[in-house]
Amino acid sequence: VAAAKAEDWVAIAPSDILVMDLAPDSNGKSRRVIIQLMPAPFSQGWVSNIRKLAAAHWWDGTSINRVQDNYVVQWGDATEKKALPNGLAVVEAKEYVTPNWPHKNRIFARADGRPDAYAGAHGFYVGWPLAQGREGLWPVHCYGMVGVGRNLSPDTGTGSELYTVIGHAPRHLDRNIALVGRVIEGIEHMSSLPRGTGALGFYEKEEERVPILSVRIGNEAKDVPAFEYLATDSDSFAAYADARANRRDAFFNVPAGGADICNIPVPIRRKGT
Amino acid sequence: VAAAKAEDWVAIAPSDILVMDLAPDSNGKSRRVIIQLMPAPFSQGWVSNIRKLAAAHWWDGTSINRVQDNYVVQWGDATEKKALPNGLAVVEAKEYVTPNWPHKNRIFARADGRPDAYAGAHGFYVGWPLAQGREGLWPVHCYGMVGVGRNLSPDTGTGSELYTVIGHAPRHLDRNIALVGRVIEGIEHMSSLPRGTGALGFYEKEEERVPILSVRIGNEAKDVPAFEYLATDSDSFAAYADARANRRDAFFNVPAGGADICNIPVPIRRKGT
Numbered sequence: 351v352a353a354a355k356a357e358d359w360v361a362i363a364p365s366d367i368l369v370m371d372l373a374p375d376s377n378g379k380s381r382r383v384i385i386q387l388m389p390a391p392f393s394q395g396w397v398s399n400i401r402k403l404a405a406a407h408w409w410d411g412t413s414i415n416r417v418q419d420n421y422v423v424q425w426g427d428a429t430e431k432k433a434l435p436n437g438l439a440v441v442e443a444k445e446y447v448t449p450n451w452p453h454k455n456r457i458f459a460r461a462d463g464r465p466d467a468y469a470g471a472h473g474f475y476v477g478w479p480l481a482q483g484r485e486g487l488w489p490v491h492c493y494g495m496v497g498v499g500r501n502l503s504p505d506t507g508t509g510s511e512l513y514t515v516i517g518h519a520p521r522h523l524d525r526n527i528a529l530v531g532r533v534i535e536g537i538e539h540m541s542s543l544p545r546g547t548g549a550l551g552f553y554e555k556e557e558e559r560v561p562i563l564s565v566r567i568g569n570e571a572k573d574v575p576a577f578e579y580l581a582t583d584s585d586s587f588a589a590y591a592d593a594r595a596n597r598r599d600a601f602f603n604v605p606a607g608g609a610d611i612c613n614i615p616v617p618i619r620r621k622g623t
Numbered sequence: 624v625a626a627a628k629a630e631d632w633v634a635i636a637p638s639d640i641l642v643m644d645l646a647p648d649s650n651g652k653s654r655r656v657i658i659q660l661m662p663a664p665f666s667q668g669w670v671s672n673i674r675k676l677a678a679a680h681w682w683d684g685t686s687i688n689r690v691q692d693n694y695v696v697q698w699g700d701a702t703e704k705k706a707l708p709n710g711l712a713v714v715e716a717k718e719y720v721t722p723n724w725p726h727k728n729r730i731f732a733r734a735d736g737r738p739d740a741y742a743g744a745h746g747f748y749v750g751w752p753l754a755q756g757r758e759g760l761w762p763v764h765c766y767g768m769v770g771v772g773r774n775l776s777p778d779t780g781t782g783s784e785l786y787t788v789i790g791h792a793p794r795h796l797d798r799n800i801a802l803v804g805r806v807i808e809g810i811e812h813m814s815s816l817p818r819g820t821g822a823l824g825f826y827e828k829e830e831e832r833v834p835i836l837s838v839r840i841g842n843e844a845k846d847v848p849a850f851e852y853l854a855t856d857s858d859s860f861a862a863y864a865d866a867r868a869n870r871r872d873a874f875f876n877v878p879a880g881g882a883d884i885c886n887i888p889v890p891i892r893r894k895g896t
Contacts, residue, residue: 376649419811420766443876465738467868467881493693493791504876518766518791518885522870525877538692538818545811595740597795603716603777604798608740610883612791 351617354586359578360477361621362386367568367577368404368531370425372414372539373561383536384568385496385514386577386618388529389476391448392489395441396498396528399509401567406435408510409565414543418551420517423540424499426510428559434510443504446525447486465608468521472611474582474591478532479611481524489529492519492612496531516541519612534577534618576621590617624890627859632851633750634894635659640841640850641677641804643698645687645812646834656809657841658769658787659850659891661802662749664721665762668714669771669801672782674840679708681783682838687816691824693790696813697772699783701832707783716777719798720759738881741794745884747855751805752884754797762802765792765885767810771801789814792885807850807891849894863890 366389372381387397403409409425412432416424466472469481472490479490489495496514500507507528514533533540548554568574580587594614596605639662645654660670676682682698685705689697739745742754745763752763762768769787773780780801787806806813821827841847853860867887869878 417815419814446877465740467738467883467886468879502873519883521886522867522875522879522882524879526875541692542690542815542817544815594795600775602795602799604719606741606795606797609795610740610792613740613794 351580351586351590354580354584354590354617358581358584358586359619359621360581362534362577362579362618364568364574364576367534367574368400368565369568369571369574370409370565371563373563375539381536381539383539384534384574384577385531386534387531388478388489391451392478392487393445393498393528393530395439395445396507396509396530399438399441400512400530402435402437403508403510404565404567404570407564407566408432408435409562412562413559414540414562415546415559416513416550416552417516417540417543417546419545421515421520421551422513423516423543424511424513425560425562426499426512428556434508438508438510440505441507441528446504446528447483447488449486450482466611468524474587474611474614474616477579477582477616479614479616481611488525490519490611491515491521491523491527491529492532492615493517494533494537494615495529496533497523498528498530500527514540519610521612535620577618578621580617582616587616590614624853624859624863627853627857627863627890631854631857631859632892632894633854635807635850635852635891637841637847637849640807640847641673641838642841642844642847643682643838644836646836648812654809654812656812657807657847657850658804659807660804661751661762664724665751665760666718666771666801666803668712668718669780669782669803672711672714673785673803675708675710676781676783677838677840677843680837680839681705681708682835685835686832687813687835688819688832689786689823689825690789690813690816690819692818694788694793694824695786696789696816697784697786698833698835699772699785701829707781711781711783713778714780714801719777719801720756720761722759723755739884741797747860747884747887747889750852750855750889752887752889754884761798763792763884764788764794764796764800764802765805765888766790767806767888768802769804769806770796771803773800787813792883794885808893850891851894853890855889860889863887 368385370383414425471482498507499511546553595609641658643656687698744755771780772784819826868882
């Protein structure tokens with residue numbers, strides 16, 4: 351990764367970033383979480399809702415309400431009564447999977463045929479981990495991915511209730527919940543929170559909840575650094591993925607010979623660092 | 624799991640448990656972590672060292688020194704100068720893998736041929752997740768597994784420096800580090816600690832370290848509950864593993880059709896609960 355050429359790094363537009371400021375921690379230190387939203391053609395109904403929710407400042411004054419060990423951190427309106435802004439779409443379950451499109455071979459140009467317990471094929475496209483089956487393509491639940499909480503019916507998630515993965519990849523959620531982004535900075539502000547003691551890791555007392563001060567789209571927030579990701583169709587990424595599967599530094603004596611897709615996190619950094 | 628017959632649950636002997644008491648948290652609440660040691664024939668050289676270290680009360684007064692997000696929590700002597708008890712074995716790299724033995728077919732009686740990116744076969748034996756290759760069998764790095772920190776040379780880990788996995792399964796460590804057990808209760812006292820800001824997640828200031836009050840083998844500690852695990856060669860376990868691969872509750876619309884071995888954690892509970 352360090353050896354990658356400058357042109358292998360792709361800028362992430364500020365308009366594709368969600369900036370979430372939590373209340374300061376007990377030492378008064380600020381806590382900012384930065385989320386990259388998922389690009390077209392994936393999950394765009396929900397992503398569009400999320401843009402509207404952020405524009406309406408809907409999350410300001412809501413909170414992190416659930417921290418379940420080795421699973422998820424979830425945030426939104428704990429009262430479940432806060433009125434949603436007008437114009438949110440109801441997105442149907444079929445949107446969990448994107449139909450295969452003509453240039454599908456390009457998508458898995460950097461996949462390597464390693465076996466996956468959850469899908470016929472998997473790989474990376476425009477910087478995102480995807481799986482593929484007969485019915486199409488879908489993003490996968492790796493550490494730090496952000497998804498849309500919902501009730502029993504698959505079309506009940508608006509995007510106002512969000513979660514991120516803080517444990518082993520819960521790939522059984524793939525195709526059952528919409529993934530809309532990933533945390534690219536500050537996940538430690540969520541993953542290190544005290545675990546909730548209620549069912550499913552929900553906090554039982556109001557004072558345990560972590561207040562959300564504001565959530566803004568990147569170009570409406572202050573002091574947002576520029577981010578970039580390593581192009582997943584670059585030779586640099588291919589070399590990186592291979593190095594993840596076969597570690598060559600002196601510590602390792604037996605190369606694994608493979609890596610699951612969630613053990614090949616796409617490199618993301620502050621621009622130029 | 625709830626439907627499993629009483630006889631499908633196997634008692635874990637107190638002598639196979641390590642009880643680690645951390646200093647109370649900032650609210651004065653006690654923090655106890657319970658680790659089950661790995662049974663024969665796996666990693667027994669290191670496990671034997673760990674029993675000697677606990678008997679010598681060697682960890683009392685040491686600390687948790689490293690918390691790396693989505694990776695590991697590590698504890699031991701931060702000074703790296705504390706004298707070790709006499710009689711610890713130097714265990715060689717070949718001990719990372721246990722040769723196949725005659726009744727090997729039984730080992731993977733409940734494996735299901737699901738693909739694994741890291742090994743030719745995988746499954747469960749006497750309650751533990753294992754992988755198998757031509758050279759033998761080895762335990763795998765799932766969430767909560769406990770391993771032996773070491774320096775560059777593979778025989779440098781005594782068992783005095785230990786870590787547990789708090790993120791996506793780092794399976795590339797399999798066969799490169801000794802696994803000696805798993806956390807069966809209280810992992811949240813480690814996984815929710817503040818992440819270290821130094822290289823590899825080490826704490827940079829002494830006051831950030833979490834003091835370890837004591838580490839004892841279960842039958843030498845006070846108020847240790849009895850634990851039991853679901854027999855991995857039982858029909859109950861087979862039904863559980865299948866349910867992990869194909870969730871049948873109302874929330875799920877698309878069953879995954881598979882599960883990686885670290886997404887099938889062996890059920891462990893306080894006896895009779």
